[in-house]
Amino acid sequence: MISVNGIMWTEDRRWSHPELKMALMNRRFFMPAAIASGLVPGWLLAAARPERVQVLRGDTLTRISRRHGLSVTELRLWNGLTSDLIQVGQEIWLKPRYTQIPLAKITQPRIKAGRWKNIIAHHSATPNGSAAIFDEYHRVAQGREHGLAYHFVIGNGTNSPDGKVEVGGRWLKQANGGHVRSAEYNSCSIGICLVGNFEKTQPTTKQIKSLIELSDYLKHRMFRGRLKFFVHKELEKTLCPGRHFPLTRFHQLFS
Ligand SMILES: [Zn+2]
Structure with a gap:
């Protein structure tokens, strides 16, 4: 009793x-x-x-x-x-809210649940940018027909609002990313790019909040814990996402 x-x-x-x-x-x-x-x-x-x-x-x-x-x-x-x-x-x-991420867009495509194994976080290595700007750059300057190489872009208040999560065409089509050199990783990894050069500056508080919420949603809600969280430099020789990215904290949250 x-x-x-x-x-x-x-x-x-x-x-x-x-x-x-x-x-x-x-x-x-x-x-x-x-x-x-x-x-x-x-x-x-x-x-x-x-x-x-x-x-x-x-x-x-x-x-x-x-x-x-x-x-x-x-x-x-x-x-x-x-x-x-x-x-x-x-x-x-005391409960997840997922108010920082565009849920309708994220859940809209027919998710290929079996194919995604990793989240890979990047910085853009540029002081400013947005999904549209990177899309044009990847399409025109780099000649990639599928455009924006990331699945998601998180703005820093320069060319898109601070912390805004933009959904790329490759996510909507459930297509391979083009965000790492390895074709194998590109075929099974969700690429998320934070606008900014984190070798020089810190990510904004809103960007970090949005990345946590997006990764939490993808890993724990959508894929029931099956995704692994990496940053680019853990898989390939690069500085990405820069020394100011709070890597240890992210591994405490997602490992
Ligand atoms: Zn990268």
Whole structure:
């Protein structure tokens, strides 16, 4: 028996108890001790979980994760965090939202689920750019008939909005990328390019948030964890995506 807001319940009563259901819907109950002790079953915890919380004095990401039965990695992913520093009053989401990415476009084509094995992140090595600009460059200057060599481009506020995820024609057609030299990797790897030269400057906070959200969606939602995350220089001899790309943090999130 567990007491929730003064209501006693047992396993067999569960959702049939209208007052308990109401208490859960109103999100009035809060039982950190019971949660920590494992007394509260997962389904109850998930049903009672608010969609977001505000950071209180003394909170850490670890404490918030434990209180709500989530992992720290989930909180990092769903809040686009590459560091565990949080501030009093900050809003922390307790579920994925995918509001930074154009979901309708990403899910629109008939996804060839079996073929994609990797995500490979790049920088453009240029201070500015956008999907349209790189498309023209790849088509005209480099003579590639399929144009834009990446599947996705994430803007830095120069020629497209900061953090905006643009979907390339190769993703819509589920076509091979042209973003690495290896034909084998091009045939099974989703190429994501962040606009900027990260040998010289940092990616913007919005670009990083969008890359986390896009990679989380692709890896965990669309491909059920099957994709591996790499950056270009881990596979071929290149500086891409530059020394300012937060590689260690991304491997903590996606390895
Ligand atoms: Zn690259």
